[in-house]
Amino acid sequence: MSYENILDIQDPKLKDYECGICLGICQRPVRLSCCLQIYCYDCIKESLDIKSTCCICRRSNTIDDIIDNKIIQESIDMIPIKCNNYKDKCKYTGTMKEVVNHMLTCEFRIISCDLCLHSYIANNMNKHQTTTCINRKMECKYCKIFIQRNLIDKHLELDCLKISFECKNDCKFKGFREDIKLHDLVCPNKIVEEPTSKKNKLVKYTDVDLINSQVKQNPNCVWKYNNYHGGINSIGTIIKYSHTKYWVYVKWENNYTNTYSIGDMNNYDLIYN
Ligand SMILES: [Zn+2]
Ligand SMILES: [Zn+2]
Ligand SMILES: [Zn+2]
């Protein structure tokens, strides 16, 4: 750990807490069995991985020779320091041990907003979440329910039960979303659309309600057994599908029955009557 946060950097005792490798105040101070030199646990472990000697006395050591130095740890814990967030204006000071605890709740610590996942200083979070967070919750002015800001348009468009609408049929009826749905069933001005006639359109495998439809020969198709079905004006009824959905069975007025293409290889044998 660097000296940055230490309040009294002139304190001569600090020299006793210095790591023999990084020259900062030891973090988790340890020593080897060879001499009294102290190191940060991480520093000496990394060093022994490369070369199995003490960096100061040069005697050979292994990971197993690392000994925790509890007494030094206790002294280091008592060094007065500033909160790590002092650059962000935190004024808190205390012993190293106290500051570690303080940092968990320091109002200048960086935390992430649980609505948008961006990071902010803790004491700005409340303001952020109520004023600038893109996902902040807002009250719907119609139904008074709180909804994330980015979902409010969808709420108004599809869900809000307390917006009133005017009937689109210009009958002057006004009501909430649910009322309008019910009204629509009985609106006096409702324009009932005629079902579009299928007459003379090609019979296609994508059509619905094929069974029992009345059909005729597609005049653009020349059939091999041209007149068995009674000729171009004869009317038939689709009675079932063939085993593929591109063909249907048609029974004609003269009781002749055959299969006809309704899209197989792009052939359309039939039109609706
Ligand atoms: Zn170190
Ligand atoms: Zn040594
Ligand atoms: Zn602080």
Ligand SMILES: [Zn+2]
């Ligand atoms: Zn946010």
Ligand SMILES: [Zn+2]
């Ligand atoms: Zn609403």
Ligand SMILES: [Zn+2]
């Ligand atoms: Zn209406």
